[in-house]
Each structure stands twice: as structure tokens, then as C-alpha cells.
Amino acid sequence: MNIVVCMKETPSTTAEKSFTADMRLERRKEDAIPNPFDEYAIEEGLRQQEKNPGSTVTMLCMGPATATDTIRKALAMGGDRGVLVTDPALAGSDAISTARVLAAALTKIGYDLVIFGNAAADAYGGVVPSAVAEFLGKPLLSYASQLGIAGDKATIQRQAEIGYNVVEAPLPALVSVVKSINEPRYPSMKGIMASKKKPLDTFSLADLGLDAATVGGAAAREKALGAEKVSTQRKGEIYVGNDGAADRVVAFLVEQKVL
Amino acid sequence: MATEAKLETGAAFLTTPVTEAHFLTPEQFTDEQKLIQESAATFIQREVLPKAEEIRHQEPGLMPSLVKKAGEQGLLMIDVPEEYGGADYGLVVSALVAHEMREASFAVAHGAHTTIGTLPIVFYGTDEQKRTYLPRLATGELIGAYALTEPGVGSDAMGIRTRATLSEDVQYYILNGAKQWISNAGFADLFVVFAKIDDTKHTAFIVEGAWDGISTGAEEKKMGIKGSSTRTLYLDNVKVRVGNVLGEIGKGYKIAFNILNIGRLKLGAGASGGARAALDMAAKYSDERKAFGHPLHGFGMIKKKLAYMAADVYAAESLAFRTVGMVEDARVAAGEDRQAQLAAIEEYAIECSIAKVYGSEALARCVDEGVQIFGGYGFMDEYPISWAYRDARINRIFEGTNEVNRLVAAGTLFQRAMANKVDIFSVFPEIDSQVSSGTAPDFATAETPAALRESVNLVERIKRAAIYSVMKGAMKFMTTIRDEQEFLEYTANQLINIFALDSAVARALSAAREGGVDARAHELMAQVALLKHFNETRAAMEGVLTMAFEGDERRQEIARVRAYLGDPEADIVPLQRELAGIIAERGGYPLK
Numbered sequence: 086m087n088i089v090v091c092m093k094e095t096p097s098t099t100a101e102k103s104f105t106a107d108m109r110l111e112r113r114k115e116d117a118i119p120n121p122f123d124e125y126a127i128e129e130g131l132r133q134q135e136k137n138p139g140s141t142v143t144m145l146c147m148g149p150a151t152a153t154d155t156i157r158k159a160l161a162m163g164g165d166r167g168v169l170v171t172d173p174a175l176a177g178s179d180a181i182s183t184a185r186v187l188a189a190a191l192t193k194i195g196y197d198l199v200i201f202g203n204a205a206a207d208a209y210g211g212v213v214p215s216a217v218a219e220f221l222g223k224p225l226l227s228y229a230s231q232l233g234i235a236g237d238k239a240t241i242q243r244q245a246e247i248g249y250n251v252v253e254a255p256l257p258a259l260v261s262v263v264k265s266i267n268e269p270r271y272p273s274m275k276g277i278m279a280s281k282k283k284p285l286d287t288f289s290l291a292d293l294g295l296d297a298a299t300v301g302g303a304a305a306r307e308k309a310l311g312a313e314k315v316s317t318q319r320k321g322e323i324y325v326g327n328d329g330a331a332d333r334v335v336a337f338l339v340e341q342k343v344l
Numbered sequence: 345m346a347t348e349a350k351l352e353t354g355a356a357f358l359t360t361p362v363t364e365a366h367f368l369t370p371e372q373f374t375d376e377q378k379l380i381q382e383s384a385a386t387f388i389q390r391e392v393l394p395k396a397e398e399i400r401h402q403e404p405g406l407m408p409s410l411v412k413k414a415g416e417q418g419l420l421m422i423d424v425p426e427e428y429g430g431a432d433y434g435l436v437v438s439a440l441v442a443h444e445m446r447e448a449s450f451a452v453a454h455g456a457h458t459t460i461g462t463l464p465i466v467f468y469g470t471d472e473q474k475r476t477y478l479p480r481l482a483t484g485e486l487i488g489a490y491a492l493t494e495p496g497v498g499s500d501a502m503g504i505r506t507r508a509t510l511s512e513d514v515q516y517y518i519l520n521g522a523k524q525w526i527s528n529a530g531f532a533d534l535f536v537v538f539a540k541i542d543d544t545k546h547t548a549f550i551v552e553g554a555w556d557g558i559s560t561g562a563e564e565k566k567m568g569i570k571g572s573s574t575r576t577l578y579l580d581n582v583k584v585r586v587g588n589v590l591g592e593i594g595k596g597y598k599i600a601f602n603i604l605n606i607g608r609l610k611l612g613a614g615a616s617g618g619a620r621a622a623l624d625m626a627a628k629y630s631d632e633r634k635a636f637g638h639p640l641h642g643f644g645m646i647k648k649k650l651a652y653m654a655a656d657v658y659a660a661e662s663l664a665f666r667t668v669g670m671v672e673d674a675r676v677a678a679g680e681d682r683q684a685q686l687a688a689i690e691e692y693a694i695e696c697s698i699a700k701v702y703g704s705e706a707l708a709r710c711v712d713e714g715v716q717i718f719g720g721y722g723f724m725d726e727y728p729i730s731w732a733y734r735d736a737r738i739n740r741i742f743e744g745t746n747e748v749n750r751l752v753a754a755g756t757l758f759q760r761a762m763a764n765k766v767d768i769f770s771v772f773p774e775i776d777s778q779v780s781s782g783t784a785p786d787f788a789t790a791e792t793p794a795a796l797r798e799s800v801n802l803v804e805r806i807k808r809a810a811i812y813s814v815m816k817g818a819m820k821f822m823t824t825i826r827d828e829q830e831f832l833e834y835t836a837n838q839l840i841n842i843f844a845l846d847s848a849v850a851r852a853l854s855a856a857r858e859g860g861v862d863a864r865a866h867e868l869m870a871q872v873a874l875l876k877h878f879n880e881t882r883a884a885m886e887g888v889l890t891m892a893f894e895g896d897e898r899r900q901e902i903a904r905v906r907a908y909l910g911d912p913e914a915d916i917v918p919l920q921r922e923l924a925g926i927i928a929e930r931g932g933y934p935l936k
Contacts, residue, residue, distance in 0.1 A: 101861060154375050159380060271386040274418030277379050278431055 087127045088138040089196045090130040092123040094155040095207040103114050108309035112149045122202030124269040125262050131163040137234040141165045160280035161272030167285040177302025184216030189293040201261040214261040224254035354691040357846045362803050365850040368669025379421040385444040392447045399571035408531040412762030415484020429479035435672040442610045448735030449571030456527035459607050461488025465537045467682045468591035489532035491523035499748040501600050506539040516583040523577040530562045531601040545594035549584045557582035568734030586667035600688045605696040607743045612699025616660035619710040622732050623653040624932035626717040647924030649713040656706035658869035667695040694756050697749040698843045704739035711736045750836035779812045781909040793856040795867045799849045799874050809905050810838040813885040820892040837884040841877045848873045865934035868923040875916040
């Protein structure tokens with residue numbers, strides 16, 4: 086089985102964030118990490134490879150030329166090869182542009198199972214998996230908290246308000262995963278050593294046969310208008326005295342579904 | 345890691361003007377090194393720390409299973425050559441991994457295995473010995489240990505009494521004796537054992553734990569590092585194949601001393617990591633805990649503690665990784681010959697001893713103030729800072745006591761001076777005239793950032809005043825120097841602080857040029873380190889002069905040094921307040 090994990094390079098969640106004049110996030114190489122949500126996708130790809138001997142795992146990323154380092158970090162967790170799609174014309178891509186590019190790359194490299202994190206920690210759009218599915222005309226099994234492959238069929242559990250739905254689709258299929266699906270491994274020193282020897286290909290837009298006018302900032306249909314820092318001040322409520330304080334605490338705990 | 349630049353010679357920091365760091369700093373770690381560091385940190389976080397309580401109670405089988413797990417991750421193969429199943433990543437990576445060990449008992453088990461248990465075979469083993477043992481040490485299939493200390497014989501390693509006698513069929517050495525306080529003894533599969541052949545020839549042997557005649561005593565009950573296995577190793581007519589003699593017969597002490605250089609350096613790197621962990625714990629607590637309605641870190645005396653801790657961590661890690669870089673460059677430049685590599689490492693014996701002493705003492709100060717910031721809770725067992733305090737204490741004792749390491753640092757300085765390997769004789773006349781006239785030039789340059797101008801000048805004046813007073817003392821005590829331990833201690837204390845301050849200021853100068861969000865934190869930590877060490881360094885100089893002179897001459901010499909050194913103009917209080925503010929804001933040590 087040909088497994089492809091789509092992964093994004095994002096700034097570390099703890100890094101200081103700043104924006105360019107046109108409200109693009111300033112990306113510093115030293116802060117770059119694999120999108121934390123994608124770690125679950127990478128882990129799931131590696132677990133499916135272990136369960137399905139003979140499978141290969143490819144890490145596919147669209148990003149700046151320096152994202153090869155981030156792909157190597159993913160390859161240090163495991164997998165066989167990396168593919169980076171990079172092109173100056175891609176700067177400023179919105180979710181649809183990104184999906185168009187990933188779909189073209191997937192078509193070029195081939196796939197049976199494509200796994201995504203369900204969003205990226207920088208933009209939180211959460212649109213890319215479904216848009217890629219649309220471009221490819223293939224089924225998307227979204228928000229998977231469990232994934233099983235049997236024969237040429239993929240089955241997931243999708244977490245619902247009460248219990249979960251079981252959804253299946255024929256391969257090739259796309260799957261987006263939620264955090265409860267697994268606990269991602271961390272790169273071992275042995276994995277880090279091995280990752281240096283794994284092949285890592287770089288594709289440009291021309292390699293994918295894409296017209297620069299259809300992607301990147303040129304084609305972006307979303308525009309960020311502003312960004313504000315989230316206030317991290319903690320707010321506490323203090324109930325004083327014997328008069329009903331205990332009842333209010335109980336009511337609060339019931340409301341929060343603690344009790 | 346090897347650079348094209350000329351290798352810095354040992355103790356050159358004493359006579360070389362402080363400039364931007366021309367040595368390895370944590371800011372220069374490669375992506376791969378940082379990834380390995382993160383991997384090691386995650387291993388400790390996920391596999392070791394959750395079991396800290398069980399480790400302390402020495403749950404049977406737990407520690408060896410953790411060491412083996414570390415082996416599966418690759419954390420035991422770092423220093424082992426590739427042809428014997430290792431990664432051959434070298435000292436920078438292994439020091440970085442030591443830096444990330446946040447659980448002291450595991451750190452001791454890991455260090456006993458990878459450093460003193462494995463390195464003697466890496467450096468002195470025959471090809472056959474390496475093929476037999478290294479691949480299994482690299483994976484953790486075999487766990488290593490090192491048996492030098494005996495009841496009554498500690499730092500004076502030449503005095504061991506364990507005997508080795510050649511068997512009549514000349515196939516074996518028969519070993520008899522007892523080795524005390526052997527880390528990993530409870531579960532080690534392999535021991536590097538030191539014994540004397542015919543009571544004279546100090547020799548190392550590779551001894552397998554399963555051989556007849558090997559036994560261990562009860563676990564020692566210790567003040568700290570309670571989870572590490574520490575036992576007496578008994579050797580009762582143990583037959584060791586002649587092929588298991590390690591290195592040359594009669595030269596076992598060389599293995600002991602040379603491997604200790606690396607051990608001391610890694611201890612320094614590890615201690616700076618432990619000090620940082622203590623600061624992180626204290627900073628977090630000082631944010632959560634309120635007194636009189638305010639978080640602790642709002643109070644001036646707590647700010648001072650946090651700032652001093654950060655300055656200690658900064659200086660300790662700066663000098664440790666500086667030395668790691670120098671040693672590694674020298675090792676790589678020496679080529680494939682392991683003996684040449686060791687000779688190259690020996691060049692930095694002073695720096696290795698300083699890394700051990702400064703690191704362990706910075707750690708001691710940090711855990712002490714850490715407990716203080718936690719107040720009564722810091723005294724309670726369930727708070728990790730109380731364990732950090734207990735666990736830290738051994739670092740000033742093992743791998744050569746800090747007293748022995750002070751003797752090594754000062755003694756080696758004089759040996760190198762006599763052999764013209766460090767320039768203090770040639771620079772002395774100029775320094776003498778500067779100090780005698782009480783006028784120091786401005787050592788800062790046009791490029792020196794304003795905030796660091798005074799630091800640069802103070803470091804340079806301290807170096808010169810130290811050379812001045814130490815030379816005065818050396819002239820006085822030339823023939824009796826070995827009997828004047830207090831003089832050697834004063835000398836070592838000056839060397840230690842100079843290396844720490846030179847390393848910290850140089851690193852801050854580099855950070856200032858780079859700019860970036862951390863530049864101010866670098867500056868503040870270097871300044872605070874300097875101001876807080878200034879008085880004690882001057883006291884050490886005065887100690888030397890007080891020993892060497894009497895009456896008017898004494899007063900005159902001390903007055904000269906005081907006048908030359910001058911007093912810092914900077915007020916440390918606003919600096920420590922600002923630094924503490926950054927620590928509070930970032931929730932711990934200000935640098936990544």
C-alpha cells in the first residue's frame with residue numbers, strides 16, 4: 086500500500102508570532118516544526134505501514150525551500166521518503182491553492198491512502214483535506230479517531246456527540262485524523278540517524294504542470310484582515326460566605342459536566 | 345564539528361582577550377544536534393520522569409530496563425564508533441544528551457554505562473575486545489560499570505590494593521579485592537576493573553559480571569541519587585583471560601585519568617542542565633505561589649535569587665559547551681589514532697576540571713536557592729526540588745572531588761607555565777607594570793556594545809590582576825608549592841571564575857551582534873554573573889597576596905591589586921530585577 090502523509094511546516098506553538106504588512110505570518114526557520122496536528126497523521130501512517138507489511142510511507146509537504154528540515158524531522162519518526170513542493174509563486178497560498186497543489190503532487194507520486202491532520206496549528210482553516218478530496222474526486226473519511234484497512238477498504242470511527250459513527254470507503258481514500266487516534270512517537274536517535282539517508286525529492290509548480298496564476302497569493306480568495314493577541318489572563322470567580330456558595334459551586338460543576 | 349580555525353590551546357583563556365565567542369556555544373548547535381537533544385529530553389519526559397518514585401525505591405528490574413530502553417532509542421551508542429555498532433556522534437551530542445538528563449539517578453546509571461563503563465574500551469580496547477563488547481554495550485544488551493574506588497582509596501587512585509596474579513598456565517589473571525561504591529553494580533554485566541599485577545603494575549581489566557568469583561554487597565543507603573545502584577563489588581579469585589587486559593600492563597592509571605577528563609566534562613554539562621531544571625521549577629513556583637497577595641517573583645529578594653540562578657546556569661553551560669567544542673575539535677583533528685585523541689583531550693585538563701567544579705557548584709547554589717524559593721514545600725519529599733537538592737550533592741564529590749579538581753586545575757596551570765605552554769611568563773612584565781602603576785587601558789573596542797563595555801573591562805582586569813597575584817605567590821612558594829594547598833585553591837578559584845566569566849561575556853558579545861529577541865537576556869546574565877563573582881575573585885587574589893607577603897608589603901600589594909581592579913560602576917540590583925522579569929515572563933530560564 087502506498088501511504089502518503091500530508092504535513093505542513095508551522096511555527097512552534099510557543100514561538101513569538103509576528104505578521105507582515107499584508108497579514109501573513111512571519112515564518113522563521115528556527116521556529117519551524119511539523120504541524121503538531123500532523124504528528125497524529127504521521128503516526129497513523131507509520132502504524133498502518135506496520136500493520137500492512139510491504140507498504141511505504143511518503144511525507145508530502147508544501148512549503149518554503151527550507152522545509153526540507155521539517156520533513157527530515159518527520160522522517161526521523163519513520164517512513165521511507167519525503168516530497169517537498171516548493172516554488173516562490175506559492176507564497177501567500179490560501180487553503181484552496183494549497184489543496185490544488187497537494188492534489189497535483191499526489192497524482193504525480195501515486196497513493197492508496199492519504200492521511201491528514203484535521204487542521205494546522207497556525208491557520209486553523211481545516212479545509213484542506215476535503216478540498217484535496219474534491220480535486221482528486223476521491224472519498225474523504227474525516228475526523229477519524231480510529232482507522233482500519235481491510236482489503237481495499239478503509240473504515241474509520243468518527244467521534245460523535247454520543248458514541249461514534251463507523252464510516253467506510255474504498256481505497257484509494259483520504260483520511261483526516263483527530264488527536265485521540267493515537268499517541269505520536271517521538272524521533273529516536275536511531276531514527277534521526279536513519280532519516281539522513283532517506284530520499285527527499287523537491288517539485289516545483291512546473292514539475293507538477295500547474296500554472297502559477299492558479300495558485301499562491303495570485304489566486305488566493307481569502308484575505309486576512311487583522312490579527313490580535315489572545316489575552317491569556319486567567320479569570321477566577323470567588324463565591325464567598327455560607328449563603329448559597331456551595332450550591333453555586335455545585336451548579337458550576339454540573340454545568341461544566343464535571344458532576 | 346572540526347573547524348578550520350586553529351585549535352585553542354589549553355588555558356589560553358587566561359591570556360587571550362575576551363572577544364565574541366570563537367568557540368562552541370549552545371546557539372551554534374545544528375538542527376540535527378537539537379533534534380537529538382529534543383529526542384533525549386522527550387525520552388526522559390515520557391519514560392523516566394513518570395517513574396521517578398519507583399526509581400528512588402529501586403523497584404527491582406526497573407533501572408536496567410530503562411537503560412535498555414535508552415539503548416533501543418540509540419542513547420547508548422553516541423560515543424561508540426560506527427564499525428562497532430555505534431553512531432560515533434562525538435562529544436557534542438553526548439554532552440547535550442547528558443545536559444537533558446532530568447532524573448539524577450537515571451543520569452548516573454546512564455553516565456556510568458556510556459562514559460566510564462564504555463569509553464575505556466572505545467579508547468583502549470583491542471579490535472577483538474571492541475568487537476566482543478562494544479556492539480552489545482551500544483544497544484544496552486550489556487550494561488557497563490567502572491570499578492576503581494576501594495575502601496580507603498578514592499581520589500588517590502594509585503593506591504589501590506586489588507591484586508591480579510598471573511595463573512601458572514599464563515592463561516589468566518586471578519583477581520582478588522573489593523571495589524567500593526560501584527555505580528550500576530547491582531545489574532551490570534561488564535566491569536572495567538583496576539588492579540595491581542604483583543602489587544605494583546596498575547592495570548585495567550574487562551571483567552564480565554557472570555564470571556565465577558564475582559559478587560556484590562547490599563545496596564548502599566545514600567543521601568541522594570537513591571535510585572542508582574551503588575554496591576561493593578567483591579572479586580574472589582576471579583579468573584580473567586589475559587586477553588581481557590585493557591590497555592598496557594602497568595598503565596591502568598592512564599585510563600583512569602584520561603577517561604576522567606571526559607567524565608568531568610560531561611558531568612559539567614549535565615550539572616548545568618540540572619541547574620537549569622532547578623531554575624525552571626523555582627520560576628514556575630514563584631509564579632503560582634502568592635504571598636501577601638503577590639506572586640513570589642514580584643519580590644526583590646526572590647528576583648535576586650532567580651537572576652543569580654540564571655546567571656549561574658548561563659556561565660556553567662557556556663563554559664561546559666565551550667570546552668566540549670574545544671575537546672571535540674582536538675579529538676577530531678587528532679585523526680583515527682585513539683591515543684593521539686586522548687593526548688589532544690589532555691590539553692584541556694584544566695578546562696575539564698573547571699567544568700566539573702563550576703558546574704557542580706552552580707548546581708549546588710541553584711538547588712539550594714530553589715528549595716528556599718519553595719519555602720516549607722521545598723523541604724517536603726513530594727516536591728521534586730527537594731530531590732534535586734539531595735541528588736545534587738554527590739556531584740561535588742564523584743569524578744574526583746572538587747578539591748582534587750582544584751588541585752588539578754592549579755597544578756596543571758603551573759606545569760604548563762613551566763613548559764611554556766601557557767603564556768603567563770611572557771605577559772607578566774607588561775601586567776606587572778600596569779598593576780604597579782594602577783592604570784589599566786580600556787579593553788573595550790568600538791564594536792563592544794555599551795551594556796557590555798564594563799563587563800569586558802572587568803574580565804580583562806580580573807585576568808591580569810589574577811596573573812599578577814598568582815605569579816607573586818608562585819615566586820614565593822616556588823619550591824614548596826605542593827604543600828601550599830590553600831595557595832593552589834585560591835589560584836584555582838581565580839581560574840574557575842575567569843573561565844566562567846570569559847565564556848559568559850564572549851557568548852553575550854556574540855548574541856549582541858546577532859541581535860534577536862534573546863540578546864538582552866544574554867547581556868543581563870553575563871553582567872549578573874560578572875558582578876556576583878567579582879568580589880569572590882578579588883578575595884581569592886587577596887588571599888594569595890596575604891599568604892605571600894607580610895606587613896607593609898602585604899598592604900601595598902593588596903592596595904595595588906585593588907586599585908588596578910577598581911570597583912564595578914554598574915549597580916547589580918536593576919540588572920537582576922530586569923533579568924528576573926524576563927525569567928518570570930518566560931516561565932523559566934530565558935533561553936531555549
